[in-house]
Amino acid sequence: MKYFPLLWATLWRKKTRTWLTLFSLVAAFLLLGLLQAANSVFNTGGQNLGANLLITQARVSFTSPLPLRLLPQIEAVPGIEAVSFSQFFGGVYKDPKNFFPQFAVQPERWLKTFTECTLPAEQAAAWKNSRTAAIAGKQLAERFGWKVGDRIPLVSQIFPKKDGSRAWEFDLVGIFDNTSADSCPRMGNMYVRYDYFDEARLFGQGGAGIYVLRIADPDRAEAIGRQIDQMFENSPDETKTQTEKEFSLNFVRQIGNLSLILNSILGAVFFTILLLTGNTMSQAVRERIPELAVLKTLGFTNGGVLGLVIAESLLLCVIGGLVGMGLANVVMGVLAHAPVRMPPLKADTHVWMIALSSMFGVGLLVGLPPALKAMRLSIVDGLSGR
Template identity: 35%
Template sequence: MTDFGLIRHNLFRKTLRTILMLVAIMIAFLVYGLLGSFDKLWNSGEDLAAADRLITVNRINFTVSMPYAYINRVRALEGVKNATWANWFGGYYQEGRNQIQTFAVDPETYLEAYPELLLPDDQRADFLNDRSSIIVGEPIANQFGWELGQTIPLKSNIFSNVDGGDTWQFRIAGIFTGEEAQTQTNYAVFHWENFNESITFGQDLIGWMIINTTSPDVNDQVATSVDEQFANSSAETETSTEAAFSKAFIAQIGNISLMVRSIMAAGFLTILMIVGTTMVMTIRERTKEIAVLKTIGFAPARIFRLVVGETLLLVVIGGVIGLGFSWLFVKGLGASMEAFLPGYVMTWDVALAAVAIMIGLGLVTGFFPAFNAMRTNIAEAMGKE
């Protein structure tokens, strides 16, 4: 019998006990998969932020606007490759609870600033040519069942239309997707010129600016020179990298990552305790057998390997099953909650990290029982009843 065969037989000697341990391990990795994927998505704004992208907001707060004239002054600065802007529209569809993040933008420069937004060429051309059109992210189009070419009424909870009322009609010229699963596409953008001409107040103001620098190396220098441009004016600015801006924004909601990681740690601590103590006991029950193995010439190192191997196999089997279940759950949840949690997928790095944790956990929990087994004294063990 090979060592692996021995390990396998030992593992399933007490089937119920093994199954119970497998369930505990499985649950811990199920929780890990669900939360780890969420954590990844939660921080994706920071992770996926383009290195060369800066965000300029009003120094009072990012919800306060600034003059339209700023954009040309920024474009003239050294190190600026592209500069564009956006306004918050406060859009919703039919009812107040159907909020849609809608921005009024300068189409050409905006799409240039965000190359990760994928839009077929013909839709892109259509959008650029028609000032009354809008492009929407795929999750939103799916949520409301919108199709290309359809005209949709969007209401604003902030602005009123010069035509009277607070509704704008937009023709859907394009539906965009993201380069990566986690690229945020649950929003819609339309022509700022259209916006600026049809609002009853707040004309010629822009919400924030997005700047692409010629290289990430000049980010600091560009940020400083932008903010210096507008120092001591009535609308001072604050420029930061997109990553820093995203990070600060999600920090406003709370330290979600800490919460998520603490729960995952609690799950793993539990199985460390359950599996660790059970294995110690299992090995103690087998003291006599181990003494026999030693008597017939098994080296202590080999015995150590057998016990660690058994624990490792246990954790890996449970872990892989748990991870498989969480992959299915994440897939199901991601599809059914696309509108609220777009980009909720299990990525390879989350799965690989799980495998690393399995191996680490298996080795740690296996160490003590294996150490005990290795040091089994033949004479003493044989004397036991």
């Protein structure tokens, strides 16, 4: 700590240069924070998704529906507590920008399967009693300012009605919430009644995109999934059963290898930062050759001077990194409350570990070459400015 004032003063020897370098580091770490948080969301997709939920979809693709006649066979598999089925509705609300997931489900089955979400009893009853009734997650209702009793018009991008119109209307009868803290990962969804939807749609009757199975023992997920898939092997409706988390990750991966894309962007950014900061550090040390020689004259060892230069480089990178990550957290906080459709970003421990190791890695990499030069500096040459 006794060297800190010396380090601090040295760091700010050329204020403009230090500020500019800091800005570039802050920008790089802001980007790292945001992109790694996004990466983390995509990689750990739905960490809060229930471990005891399985998804059965058509083996070919979840866009190919499975017939509802599979339901009794699936329900009969030991270890399954409840089965729900759902069909993606694919609607937009008023404006194509207002997209959010909607599914056609059977209320009784939904209530038994998705127990991590809670719906007041009278609203559940209203949902069961009216064919045009729908329920929405609290987050979704807040996003559009909906309240119970509102009529919600949706235009389906997939399913026209039998009269050819794509305009559907539903009555919002319930708003569901978390059963316990953050337990319900479906708060941005809307659920309409399958019977009404199936009867009114122009095509696809009797089919559902996926089955959602609640199992008693998460440790048996693989065995149950295998049993279901074996049941329908070599049939016209071959299935693929996986945990809800795997399903969610596979869904995201359809966009492409996001992790590779994001890491490539970050790689390019950090390569540039490495060159930029490295050049700045080398220049800063080059200008201070006589001062470093004076330090050695006063009794600082070669190792001591090496340590001072590396510490200066680390200090610069850690300040830039911490400010950048701090800003990234602020931006994530703002985005979480912004009316945009995106998963909530959060710099978790994993992201912070990446950020901290990048701060120290960049600091060491850019500090080492000038530090070695300073260490090898001959006092006589340094004092004469050679």
